[in-house]
Amino acid sequence: MDSSRRDAVLAKGWRNSPDVAVATAGDGSGFHVLMARARDGYEWRTLATLSEPGMDTDQWIGNACLTGTGKHVMVVYAPRHFTNRARLFARGAFAASVDVDSGDVTKLKDQVTLAYFNPGCSADGTVALTQGADEEHRTSRLLRVETRSGKVTDSVVIPGQISSAVPYRDGFVAARGNALVSLSTAGKMKSLATAASVPFDVHVDAEGGVAFAEQADGDITVRYHAEGRTRTLAKGRLGALSVRSGGDGRVFLLGEADEIRSLPGKMSLLPGPAGGQISSDGKLVVKSAARSGLREGLRTDPKDTDISGVGKDSGGPEAIDVAAEVPATEAKLDFEVSPAARQAPQIRTGSVPNPRLATIAKSSAKKTAGAADKTATTSASGAALAAESPIDAGYTCAVPRNDPELQVYQPHWRQVEWAVDQLVQKRLQVTRTNWKSLKLTNWSPQAEFPAYDLEGGGRVPTNIMLGILAQESNLWQAQRRVAEGELGNPLVGNYYGVDIYDSDPSNDWAIDFSKADCGYGISQQTDHMRKAGSERPGETAWPADKQKAVALDYVTNIAAGLRTLTEKWNQIWTDSHATMRANNGASAKLENWYFAIWAYNSGWHPQAEANGTDANGEPNNGAWGLGWTNNPSNSYWKPGRHPFLDGNTYADAATPQYWPYQEKVLGWAAWPITKTYWDPAQGKNVEQAGYNAAWWNHNDYRSAVVPVIQKVTLFAVDANAFCTADNNCRPGTTNYESPATSTAGTCLRADFKCWWHLPKVWKPDCATQCGNEGTIRYSDDVWKSTEREDPQDYWYPCQTPGLPSGAKIVDDVPSTVPAFRGGCNNSGWTNSGTFSLEFGRDSAGRVPAKADFQQLGNGFGGHEWFGYARNASHNGAVMRVIGTWTLNQQINGPAQVFVHLPDHFGYTRQARYDVHTAQGIRSRVISQRPVKANAGQQANRWVSLGVFAFSGSPKVSLSTLNGEGVGDESVVFDAVAFFPTTCP
Structure with a gap:
């Protein structure tokens, strides 16, 4: 903020105020924890950027709270796609304590829930963390953490769902069903108060009183429990009023209250956005924080089929938009924060791997070691590789990472829209014939996975399918670092657990990623999509070529997803005898896909099994329909939330953990995902809508894309829309009934099988009020058989000039590996040697370094590898990758050595090349950072390391272990060249 404005907009006395504000936002590089002090005019700096190796995602997400002492921030964080899987959402997130002064990060080995209420900070330096319950695991576990040391001091296991836990006295206070309960560390539970709903916004003040909120019929009531009695403090509209905690045990009511009563001594009402986060003294309210790529995208001509550009990887974090308000002056402040600009001294500790990496089951280590012996020299396609294969040992998913013979094309969002436009109409006539030179048999994506004819008629609206793809993958087929038009590793939901995480089946509180989908x-x-021979009970694997087509080709993958979606629609229609419909059930209307989207994510439990057993052999006892996890009544979803993205609030996408799956998808259907491309003419990134928007007859109808309660201009999701006695669910009630001792949540069943199988109408005039798909962009007949061509922004020449005539080139892959990328002339040169890899190992002999290693179909010859620089004190030895280029002929004399640096993914400033000479190893340290060429464009280039004397076959080695970093700077391995010379 401009210093000249501070006196006018900030609270009086800001220069001497101890007020501290915290904001969080994630991108592909990590989850950024920002802090600003009033005395600095709220100039933001980055305390920490939290991430984990091997977790490839478009965006890290999470929750955070500042402890009452103001000395630490407790953070829960995870990849965005963890919100799409029930068990990962309930127990898969990571946790860390961050020192406010130094930024030093202490990571906990325990994994916890991503639910909106986690973590829960107290007035002192302790924090409550929750490991959640789901349909598979029906108990909750609470952890009490001392944030200074990052140690778990106490824990307790409770049957059923527990939410909104915070430290209280020597134990916890939390919500269990519609009761506010205290819990001792010995597991003793006492009901403090009953509520009109599951209590939320639970906070303990300095005097030990407990403030909490309840909801009913679109209204919120704030209540306070102290000295054995509970009283009402305030009432307002749901979504307009909330409870927040500050420093030193202060509690604030934030927003607009329709009724206010006598407040406790350290509690006050502040104006501001109810969904915001309050600073320690209540002088600033952070309304939202989100990466710049979550701004509303420009909606272009709906019939424009051109591609404007592709995303550009800068090698660093995205800018963050922070919106805030000053309660004292009602000033609205907007900040654009660069996470790399002002950083805490210990910023790099955020990317040190989670300590769970060091707690490895011996049996898993033995299994992996055995698998490594079998896969060391052969790719999945049978091609010979280097002495130590980059392919993950013991992989169980169908298509492995880092197989240079199996590279995945990253589509442009316009290509995705083209494919969906054709597939939903069943008119795609494209056949894959030696597509991308991947040596697969010819196939037709639509014929391979034909969509089912819908029961009731019609077809899938484009915006529904595009909304699913946006939520599942950000419209990506390949991993994050692969730009549109490039090729690289496959995007796989949870591939790495097999080689990193605790696989002890007796540890009920650790996520076993090897068992993830x-x-x-x-x-x-x-x-x-599991590898043949690695199927789980009841699963069957597709033939290998079919699996490869799904993993490698975005069109085939979309066709498979569309077939699954139409199957779910038909399952629900048939099993319910056409009675379980949303609104009027017309397939052309977006809202009516609510149930099918729900089933796409978490499956459908057929009526025929209602009196049978589930996959675990446990009785269903009459339950059938849609699962409990995504039910809006589940207490893990944030109360008072508005419809996802409603009113173009794209900052919602920074916290997707607040909404269940179908609400997010319908949000993406109503408000298109934003994609960012680099515009060289403007020299900046430009935001663009990823696909054409759907339309409604009125904006209020769009806001009600899911069931809502409308109070004046506020739209709050109706949490009770799918909660009735018919599915054994208890909605909010004003009767203050005590919960049964055997239940712990709105679901009254101890097995959480409150499955939904009834119709739901929230738009009685659906023909007028429901949404419609947007304009079909690729509707002309030519697009039936013509794929939208690949973008060529990163199609640099595969042969880079600059070598002297006669130089001998050694590439990073064998000559048998073709260049899969288009526009790559790879003839006229000979690969004159071999490239080998060596990976670091942990104490159990496992190879986590492979999770940090990737390939890209670019660079010299159309392929490059890259890893991440780490120093010795930050797990550098375990995560080390060494690449060695060896010439296949002898040089007995001097030769000049060149290394090829591709356009992107060489960002380290300390790439140390070890040249094996006649006199021993001679090291040269260079920066791999790109340089600007003509017109500001980056380009591939050769760099000379100098002239060296050799005796025998020359070798050059490069390691990711250097003095620079902790995994935030990439190290690229491409080609090396040797030029014999007479110069000494």
């Missing part, structure tokens, strides 16, 4: 590509196709 193998969701591939843009639709995260899961079924049938």
